[in-house]
Amino acid sequence: MKKTVDVSIPIGPVHPCFKEPARVKCETRGEYVLSAECELGYMKKGIELIMRGRPWQEVMFLAERICGICSVIHNMVFIEALEKISDIPVPERGALLRVIVNELDRIQSHILANFSYCYTIEHETLGMYLLDIRESAMDELERITGARVTCAYIVPGGVRFDLRDEDAVHLRASLDIIERDMKRYIRMFEGGPLIALRSKDVGVLTKESAKEAHAVGPTARASGMPETDMRLHHPTYQKLNFKPVFRTEGDNFARIMVRFEEIMQSIDLIRRCLDMLRPGPIRGGGIPSAGETVYRGEAPRGELSYYLKTDDAGRIVDISVQTPSIMNIEACTHYMLKGVASLADVPSTFISADPCIACTER
Amino acid sequence: MSILQSFKNLVRSRSIHVAYVDVGSCNGCDIEVLACLAPRYDIEQYGIYVHNNPREADILLVIGAYTPGWEDKLQGLWEKIPDPKVAIAIGNCPISGCVFNRPHSYVNPPVSKHIPIAAQVPGCPPRPTEILQAVLSLAPEVFKDYERRKR
Numbered sequence: 002m003k004k005t006v007d008v009s010i011p012i013g014p015v016h017p018c019f020k021e022p023a024r025v026k027c028e029t030r031g032e033y034v035l036s037a038e039c040e041l042g043y044m045k046k047g048i049e050l051i052m053r054g055r056p057w058q059e060v061m062f063l064a065e066r067i068c069g070i071c072s073v074i075h076n077m078v079f080i081e082a083l084e085k086i087s088d089i090p091v092p093e094r095g096a097l098l099r100v101i102v103n104e105l106d107r108i109q110s111h112i113l114a115n116f117s118y119c120y121t122i123e124h125e126t127l128g129m130y131l132l133d134i135r136e137s138a139m140d141e142l143e144r145i146t147g148a149r150v151t152c153a154y155i156v157p158g159g160v161r162f163d164l165r166d167e168d169a170v171h172l173r174a175s176l177d178i179i180e181r182d183m184k185r186y187i188r189m190f191e192g193g194p195l196i197a198l199r200s201k202d203v204g205v206l207t208k209e210s211a212k213e214a215h216a217v218g219p220t221a222r223a224s225g226m227p228e229t230d231m232r233l234h235h236p237t238y239q240k241l242n243f244k245p246v247f248r249t250e251g252d253n254f255a256r257i258m259v260r261f262e263e264i265m266q267s268i269d270l271i272r273r274c275l276d277m278l279r280p281g282p283i284r285g286g287g288i289p290s291a292g293e294t295v296y297r298g299e300a301p302r303g304e305l306s307y308y309l310k311t312d313d314a315g316r317i318v319d320i321s322v323q324t325p326s327i328m329n330i331e332a333c334t335h336y337m338l339k340g341v342a343s344l345a346d347v348p349s350t351f352i353s354a355d356p357c358i359a360c361t362e363r
Numbered sequence: 364m365s366i367l368q369s370f371k372n373l374v375r376s377r378s379i380h381v382a383y384v385d386v387g388s389c390n391g392c393d394i395e396v397l398a399c400l401a402p403r404y405d406i407e408q409y410g411i412y413v414h415n416n417p418r419e420a421d422i423l424l425v426i427g428a429y430t431p432g433w434e435d436k437l438q439g440l441w442e443k444i445p446d447p448k449v450a451i452a453i454g455n456c457p458i459s460g461c462v463f464n465r466p467h468s469y470v471n472p473p474v475s476k477h478i479p480i481a482a483q484v485p486g487c488p489p490r491p492t493e494i495l496q497a498v499l500s501l502a503p504e505v506f507k508d509y510e511r512r513k514r
Contacts, residue, residue, distance in 0.1 A: 132397075151389075
């Protein structure tokens with residue numbers, strides 16, 4: 002059959018549903034989307050060019066400003082790459098505190114992604130409930146690290162501040178509140194008939210196409226690929242017996258549900274970390290040295306990898322960052338959006354892949 | 364002051380539409396603007412409606428350090444907003460470029476070179492309460508007696 006295109010509809014860069022500027026061009030026949038394309042380039046700042054030739058003390062702060070939503074994991078992966086180059090040991094308490102902060106960051110990022118989805122399908126009530134519970138996670142981040150967004154908590158050889166006993170008590174209480182409320186919201190999302198109409202069987206990404214597109218993170222795990230979770234290769238997570246969650250449907254509903262289940266799993270991980278915490282040093286010594294490495298970590302959106310090359314003085318000679326969103330945007334525009342029945346589902350499908358444009362373009 | 368003018372003042376003080384545009388930030392200020400929507404800060408109780416549509420906006424929140432991708436587009440966006448309008452710079456990036464204003468980067472701050480900025484909220488990122496306070500303290504000053512001052 003000859004492909005006939007009625008009209009080409011651009012969505013963005015400034016759109017009520019998009020948090021960040023990106024342009025999705027959809028070629029449609031009637032309401033049926035034949036193909037879609039994502040146009041980027043509104044946010045290119047050239048962070049990697051700024052990073053080259055600077056000492057690690059400065060690059061550390063630049064690295065967490067690659068992305069404001071998942072700043073902790075950028076900080077963590079950069080510092081752990083530096084530690085891998087220079088063989089800096091991390092005390093056990095420091096490693097567990099890193100996991101606690103990282104999982105808190107994952108909770109708030111996943112809640113924000115699910116809020117955006119609920120807001121896009123016009124279920125504002127659930128969106129506001131989620132945004133309200135997100136503030137509890139942000140409070141705990143601020144209590145532990147001292148800042149809401151860009152906290153620079155992880156430093157070579159450990160972490161910056163210790164977790165006080167009263168903070169641990171407060172953290173457990175907040176986790177109980179988050180868990181109690183999230184259970185209710187998950188029931189709301191699972192049982193809502195209108196949500197199911199807007200989400201189930203919309204924007205399906207099969208396992209084969211997810212592999213072809215190299216999808217990562219919750220997007221890949223919703224299509225039945227649990228092995229994409231990079232936390233499986235992290236020593237601290239291996240000690241915690243981490244098992245990734247996954248679903249096999251691959252539609253919008255599955256992607257949101259995977260995020261909800263990961264929030265519950267993160268709460269569980271933080272609790273186990275708190276149980277394992279023993280008094281001890283939080284920061285060992287060590288001097289960054291020359292070397293070259295590639296290091297991977299699991300950001301809230303998927304696999305994040307840093308290529309890093311340093312010299313003797315601890316300056317960054319070369320750095321290259323690969324963020325998860327670029328893979329998911331490709332998977333979204335080329336596989337999910339193809340064959341979406343209605344143009345109204347295009348923004349919600351795009352948001353369900355949780356694209357982070359600031360990460361993607363840097 | 365005419366009755367119509369006082370009526371407009373009353374309406375405008377309780378109905379402010381906000382659009383935000385990200386011209387190259389790290390996303391941190393973006394989500395702090397979104398966090399203003401949360402029931403804890405509840406921006407809508409003051410009659411401020413955050414809807415990202417420039418055609419019906421009164422206040423434009425500019426976030427980010429102005430990348431080349433926005434070269435003519437930000438100007439065009441500013442012209443699409445109906446009068447009376449005002450732009451607020453959120454975060455350090457539109458004010459000075461923050462960490463991105465370094466050799467070899469592509470950014471071209473400050474944003475006030477490109478569109479008129481009425482107020483600036485510094486911080487990396489500012490807290491939601493600070494953003495809320497800036498919008499609330501600026502809006503009555505700008506929109507009060509707009510038609511009379513224009514004449």
